[in-house]
Amino acid sequence: MNCTISPVTLKPNVRKVNEILVQKIVYLYKNEFSIDVSTYFKGLEKVSIYECLDTNYRFFYPYSIISDEFLYDELKIQHPNYYPSWKWEYEVVLPMLINKKNILEIGCGEGFFLEKIMHKYDITALGIDTNKESITEAKKKGVSAETIDIYTMTYKYQEKFDCIICFQLLEHIADINKFITGVLQLLKSGGVFIVSVPFNKPYLIYTILLICHPITWVFGMINH
DSSP: OOOOTTTOOOOOOEEEEEEEEOOOHHHHHOOOOOOOOGGGGGOOSEEHHHHHTOOOOOEEETTTOOOOHHHHHHHHOOTTTSSSSOOHHHHHHGGGTTTTEEEEEETTTHHHHHHHHHHHHOOOEEESSSOOOHHHHHHHTOOEEEOHHHHHHHHHHHTTTEEEESSSSSSGOOOOOHHHHHHHOOOEEEEEOOOOEEOOOOOHHHHHHHTTSEOOOOOOOOOO
Protein backbone atom coordinates (compact mmCIF):
# COMPACT_ATOMS: atom_id res chain seq x y z
CA MET A 1 0.00 0.00 0.00
CA ASN A 2 1.34 3.43 -0.97
CA CYS A 3 1.74 5.66 2.12
CA THR A 4 3.18 8.60 0.19
CA ILE A 5 0.75 11.53 -0.09
CA SER A 6 0.66 14.54 -2.36
CA PRO A 7 1.76 17.73 -0.56
CA VAL A 8 -0.91 19.56 -2.58
CA THR A 9 -4.04 17.47 -2.03
CA LEU A 10 -2.85 15.54 1.06
CA LYS A 11 -4.16 12.40 -0.66
CA PRO A 12 -2.26 9.22 -1.66
CA ASN A 13 -3.28 9.49 -5.33
CA VAL A 14 0.35 9.59 -6.51
CA ARG A 15 2.71 7.50 -8.62
CA LYS A 16 6.47 7.06 -8.54
CA VAL A 17 8.02 8.28 -11.79
CA ASN A 18 11.74 7.98 -11.16
CA GLU A 19 14.56 7.43 -8.69
CA ILE A 20 17.92 9.21 -8.42
CA LEU A 21 21.02 7.85 -6.72
CA VAL A 22 22.27 10.15 -3.97
CA GLN A 23 25.82 9.53 -5.14
CA LYS A 24 24.92 11.08 -8.51
CA ILE A 25 23.32 14.15 -6.90
CA VAL A 26 26.37 14.77 -4.70
CA TYR A 27 28.69 14.37 -7.71
CA LEU A 28 26.70 16.81 -9.85
CA TYR A 29 26.66 19.51 -7.20
CA LYS A 30 30.38 19.10 -6.65
CA ASN A 31 31.09 19.15 -10.36
CA GLU A 32 28.75 22.00 -11.34
CA PHE A 33 28.84 24.25 -8.26
CA SER A 34 31.90 23.11 -6.25
CA ILE A 35 29.60 22.52 -3.27
CA ASP A 36 29.40 19.43 -1.07
CA VAL A 37 25.73 18.59 -0.37
CA SER A 38 26.29 15.12 1.08
CA THR A 39 25.18 16.23 4.57
CA TYR A 40 21.62 16.74 3.29
CA PHE A 41 21.33 13.07 2.34
CA LYS A 42 22.62 11.25 5.42
CA GLY A 43 21.39 7.68 5.54
CA LEU A 44 19.92 7.80 2.03
CA GLU A 45 21.04 5.84 -1.03
CA LYS A 46 18.44 7.16 -3.44
CA VAL A 47 15.69 9.76 -3.77
CA SER A 48 12.30 9.04 -5.31
CA ILE A 49 10.31 11.34 -7.58
CA TYR A 50 6.52 11.17 -7.29
CA GLU A 51 3.75 12.79 -9.28
CA CYS A 52 0.39 13.85 -7.88
CA LEU A 53 -2.16 12.38 -10.29
CA ASP A 54 -4.73 15.05 -9.45
CA THR A 55 -2.53 18.09 -10.14
CA ASN A 56 0.56 16.86 -12.13
CA TYR A 57 2.65 18.22 -9.25
CA ARG A 58 5.96 16.40 -8.87
CA PHE A 59 7.89 16.17 -5.64
CA PHE A 60 10.90 14.46 -4.15
CA TYR A 61 10.63 11.84 -1.43
CA PRO A 62 11.44 11.55 1.43
CA TYR A 63 10.02 14.95 2.37
CA SER A 64 12.94 15.63 4.71
CA ILE A 65 15.25 16.52 1.81
CA ILE A 66 15.46 20.28 1.87
CA SER A 67 18.27 22.82 1.91
CA ASP A 68 18.98 25.71 4.28
CA GLU A 69 20.24 29.30 4.22
CA PHE A 70 23.86 28.10 4.29
CA LEU A 71 23.51 26.42 0.91
CA TYR A 72 21.99 29.52 -0.72
CA ASP A 73 24.68 31.74 0.80
CA GLU A 74 27.34 29.42 -0.59
CA LEU A 75 25.70 29.43 -4.02
CA LYS A 76 25.75 33.24 -4.05
CA ILE A 77 29.41 33.29 -3.09
CA GLN A 78 30.50 30.63 -5.58
CA HIS A 79 28.24 31.92 -8.37
CA PRO A 80 27.42 35.65 -8.05
CA ASN A 81 24.98 35.48 -11.00
CA TYR A 82 22.98 32.60 -9.52
CA TYR A 83 20.24 35.12 -8.64
CA PRO A 84 19.95 37.41 -11.71
CA SER A 85 18.48 40.89 -11.37
CA TRP A 86 16.09 40.32 -14.28
CA LYS A 87 14.41 37.16 -15.53
CA TRP A 88 12.48 36.37 -18.69
CA GLU A 89 9.31 35.58 -16.73
CA TYR A 90 9.24 39.16 -15.45
CA GLU A 91 8.50 40.28 -19.00
CA VAL A 92 5.73 37.67 -19.29
CA VAL A 93 4.06 38.86 -16.10
CA LEU A 94 4.21 42.62 -16.73
CA PRO A 95 1.17 42.73 -19.08
CA MET A 96 -0.83 40.72 -16.52
CA LEU A 97 -0.53 43.56 -14.01
CA ILE A 98 -2.51 46.09 -16.03
CA ASN A 99 -5.45 47.28 -13.89
CA LYS A 100 -4.01 45.59 -10.79
CA LYS A 101 -3.77 48.05 -7.90
CA ASN A 102 -2.53 46.14 -4.87
CA ILE A 103 0.26 43.61 -5.46
CA LEU A 104 2.22 41.32 -3.18
CA GLU A 105 5.42 39.56 -4.22
CA ILE A 106 6.34 36.64 -1.96
CA GLY A 107 10.07 35.96 -1.97
CA CYS A 108 10.87 39.38 -3.41
CA GLY A 109 14.62 39.07 -2.82
CA GLU A 110 16.34 42.40 -3.39
CA GLY A 111 13.27 43.93 -5.01
CA PHE A 112 14.31 44.06 -8.67
CA PHE A 113 10.86 43.20 -10.04
CA LEU A 114 8.93 45.48 -7.69
CA GLU A 115 11.26 48.37 -8.46
CA LYS A 116 10.43 47.93 -12.16
CA ILE A 117 6.65 47.78 -11.80
CA MET A 118 6.56 50.72 -9.38
CA HIS A 119 7.92 52.91 -12.17
CA LYS A 120 5.78 51.34 -14.88
CA TYR A 121 2.33 51.22 -13.22
CA ASP A 122 0.29 53.23 -10.75
CA ILE A 123 0.12 50.52 -8.11
CA THR A 124 0.66 49.78 -4.45
CA ALA A 125 3.18 46.97 -4.09
CA LEU A 126 4.65 45.11 -1.15
CA GLY A 127 7.45 42.56 -1.12
CA ILE A 128 8.15 40.02 1.60
CA ASP A 129 11.12 37.76 2.16
CA THR A 130 12.60 35.90 5.12
CA ASN A 131 16.13 37.01 4.21
CA LYS A 132 16.92 40.22 6.12
CA GLU A 133 19.84 41.19 3.90
CA SER A 134 17.66 40.97 0.79
CA ILE A 135 14.95 43.12 2.35
CA THR A 136 17.56 45.75 3.30
CA GLU A 137 18.69 45.91 -0.34
CA ALA A 138 15.08 46.12 -1.56
CA LYS A 139 14.37 49.08 0.71
CA LYS A 140 17.43 50.88 -0.68
CA LYS A 141 15.65 50.78 -4.06
CA GLY A 142 12.60 52.47 -2.56
CA VAL A 143 10.62 49.22 -2.48
CA SER A 144 8.13 48.66 0.31
CA ALA A 145 9.36 45.39 1.82
CA GLU A 146 9.08 43.41 5.05
CA THR A 147 10.95 40.52 6.65
CA ILE A 148 7.92 38.37 7.33
CA ASP A 149 6.53 35.00 6.28
CA ILE A 150 3.21 34.41 4.57
CA TYR A 151 1.66 32.68 7.58
CA THR A 152 2.19 35.75 9.78
CA MET A 153 0.89 37.88 6.90
CA THR A 154 -2.50 36.17 7.04
CA TYR A 155 -3.16 37.74 10.44
CA LYS A 156 -2.51 41.25 9.11
CA TYR A 157 -3.74 41.31 5.52
CA GLN A 158 -6.85 39.15 5.07
CA GLU A 159 -8.20 39.57 1.49
CA LYS A 160 -5.88 42.52 0.94
CA PHE A 161 -4.30 41.92 -2.48
CA ASP A 162 -5.76 41.62 -5.98
CA CYS A 163 -2.55 40.01 -7.29
CA ILE A 164 0.06 37.84 -5.55
CA ILE A 165 3.23 36.81 -7.37
CA CYS A 166 5.87 34.14 -6.69
CA PHE A 167 8.94 33.90 -8.92
CA GLN A 168 11.13 30.84 -8.43
CA LEU A 169 9.77 30.33 -4.91
CA LEU A 170 7.08 27.68 -4.92
CA GLU A 171 9.63 24.95 -5.62
CA HIS A 172 11.27 25.74 -2.27
CA ILE A 173 8.08 25.15 -0.27
CA ALA A 174 7.65 21.70 1.26
CA ASP A 175 4.19 22.22 2.82
CA ILE A 176 2.58 23.44 -0.38
CA ASN A 177 -1.01 22.90 0.78
CA LYS A 178 -0.53 25.22 3.77
CA PHE A 179 1.26 27.77 1.59
CA ILE A 180 -1.46 27.98 -1.06
CA THR A 181 -4.13 28.14 1.65
CA GLY A 182 -2.31 31.16 3.07
CA VAL A 183 -2.09 32.80 -0.35
CA LEU A 184 -5.82 32.40 -0.91
CA GLN A 185 -6.51 34.03 2.44
CA LEU A 186 -4.50 37.07 1.35
CA LEU A 187 -6.18 37.38 -2.07
CA LYS A 188 -9.27 39.45 -2.61
CA SER A 189 -12.22 37.69 -4.22
CA GLY A 190 -11.46 37.65 -7.94
CA GLY A 191 -7.73 38.09 -7.28
CA VAL A 192 -4.95 36.34 -9.21
CA PHE A 193 -2.03 34.23 -7.98
CA ILE A 194 0.83 34.17 -10.51
CA VAL A 195 3.53 31.51 -10.19
CA SER A 196 6.72 30.55 -11.99
CA VAL A 197 9.08 27.68 -11.15
CA PRO A 198 12.19 26.21 -12.83
CA PHE A 199 11.78 23.91 -15.80
CA ASN A 200 12.44 20.35 -14.60
CA LYS A 201 14.21 19.05 -17.69
CA PRO A 202 16.75 18.08 -18.97
CA TYR A 203 17.62 15.35 -16.50
CA LEU A 204 20.95 16.91 -15.48
CA ILE A 205 19.32 20.18 -14.40
CA TYR A 206 16.40 18.30 -12.87
CA THR A 207 18.79 16.35 -10.67
CA ILE A 208 20.88 19.37 -9.68
CA LEU A 209 17.77 21.30 -8.63
CA LEU A 210 16.67 18.61 -6.19
CA ILE A 211 18.30 19.81 -2.99
CA CYS A 212 17.22 23.43 -3.47
CA HIS A 213 13.82 22.64 -4.94
CA PRO A 214 11.82 19.86 -3.27
CA ILE A 215 9.02 20.18 -5.84
CA THR A 216 8.60 20.92 -9.55
CA TRP A 217 5.72 22.46 -11.43
CA VAL A 218 5.10 24.75 -14.39
CA PHE A 219 4.49 28.45 -14.93
CA GLY A 220 0.88 29.15 -14.17
CA MET A 221 -1.82 31.47 -12.91
CA ILE A 222 -4.56 30.71 -10.39
CA ASN A 223 -7.74 32.77 -10.29
CA HIS A 224 -9.40 33.13 -6.89
